[in-house]
Amino acid sequence: MTIRDKRLHAFRPDLADLRLQGEVDAERFVEGRPARIGASVADLRAAPRPDSGINTQLLRGASVTVFEAAEGFAWVQAADDGYVGYLADSDLGSVDPAPTDKVAAPRTFIYPGPDLRLPRSGMLSMGAGLTVVGHAETRGTRYALLPSGEAVIAAHLCAIDAAAADYVAVAEALINTPYLWGGVSGFGIDCSGLVQLAMRMAGRQVLRDTDMQAATLGAPLDLGPACEGLLRGDLVFWKGHVAIMTDAETMIHANGHTMLVSREGLKDAIDRIGYLYGGPTGFRRP
Incomplete structure (x- = not known):
C-alpha cells in the first residue's frame, strides 16, 4: 500500500478515516463528523495526553472532522491544512453558525458587551473566525456583536474571505510575538506557523510543517553560494527552520535564539545558525 504521512492522513492500527479504506490497514473505518473549534486556541497534540507535545494549533472557528472522542480527547483532522492530532474535546464547538469574520x-479581546470598560471575557488571535450578528457603538467605538451577546472591537476584524495584499506585512505585524513550539497564533508562534498564518491571512492555504513547506511552496530558487537575487516574500529554509525575506538582505522569523518573531540579517543568520545546524537547505519563491 502507498506510504502515507500520518500527520496528514487519519489512520491508526485500530481506526481510520473511511476515505482511506483500501489504502491503509486498520481494524475499523469510520466516517468523521464535522465540528468547529470553539476555544480561542486549541492545542493539537501527538497523543491523547495532556503531557504530549504540541504539534500545531487550531484557532476558534476552524473546521475539523472528528473521528473519535474518548476520555476527554478528540482525534481530529483540520479542514484547512489536513493536519491530524488530538485535542481536548472541550475545545470543540458547534458546526453552526459559520464564521462571517x-x-x-x-x-x-472579547467583552461581555459593547463596552471596552467591561472586564474582558476572552482573548482571540489573528486568524480566529467569528460569527458577527450585528454592531453597536459606545462612546465612539464600534463593536461587532456575537451570538452570545459578547462583543469585539469591529476595527480588529475583517470579512472571513478578505485577503491581505502582502503576506510579509502580516508577518511583520507579528514582530515580538513570543516563540512557541507548535504555535500558530498571535499569543505564540513558531517558524512554519508564522509562514502559515501570514499566508492564510493573505488568502493562501499552505501546509503546516517546515519540511512540507520546503517541498510544496512555490518554486525552488538556485541562488548559488552568494545567495543573491532574493526578493521580499522569498523563503529561506534550513533543516527544521524557515524564514521570510523582507528584502534582499533581511529576514523575519520566529526563532529560538531571540524566542520572538524578529528581524535578522540573512548573512548574520547563516553564520549564527550554521555553527550548530549547517547552512540553508533551500530557497523558494511562493
Whole structure:
C-alpha cells in the first residue's frame, strides 16, 4: 500500500478515516463528523495526553472532522491544512453558525458587551473566525456583536474571505510575538506557523510543517553560494527552520535564539545558525 504521512492522513492500527479504506490497514473505518473549534486556541497534540507535545494549533472557528472522542480527547483532522492530532474535546464547538469574520489584528479581546470598560471575557488571535450578528457603538467605538451577546472591537476584524495584499506585512505585524513550539497564533508562534498564518491571512492555504513547506511552496530558487537575487516574500529554509525575506538582505522569523518573531540579517543568520545546524537547505519563491 502507498506510504502515507500520518500527520496528514487519519489512520491508526485500530481506526481510520473511511476515505482511506483500501489504502491503509486498520481494524475499523469510520466516517468523521464535522465540528468547529470553539476555544480561542486549541492545542493539537501527538497523543491523547495532556503531557504530549504540541504539534500545531487550531484557532476558534476552524473546521475539523472528528473521528473519535474518548476520555476527554478528540482525534481530529483540520479542514484547512489536513493536519491530524488530538485535542481536548472541550475545545470543540458547534458546526453552526459559520464564521462571517476573522480577527485581523495580532490579538484582540472579547467583552461581555459593547463596552471596552467591561472586564474582558476572552482573548482571540489573528486568524480566529467569528460569527458577527450585528454592531453597536459606545462612546465612539464600534463593536461587532456575537451570538452570545459578547462583543469585539469591529476595527480588529475583517470579512472571513478578505485577503491581505502582502503576506510579509502580516508577518511583520507579528514582530515580538513570543516563540512557541507548535504555535500558530498571535499569543505564540513558531517558524512554519508564522509562514502559515501570514499566508492564510493573505488568502493562501499552505501546509503546516517546515519540511512540507520546503517541498510544496512555490518554486525552488538556485541562488548559488552568494545567495543573491532574493526578493521580499522569498523563503529561506534550513533543516527544521524557515524564514521570510523582507528584502534582499533581511529576514523575519520566529526563532529560538531571540524566542520572538524578529528581524535578522540573512548573512548574520547563516553564520549564527550554521555553527550548530549547517547552512540553508533551500530557497523558494511562493
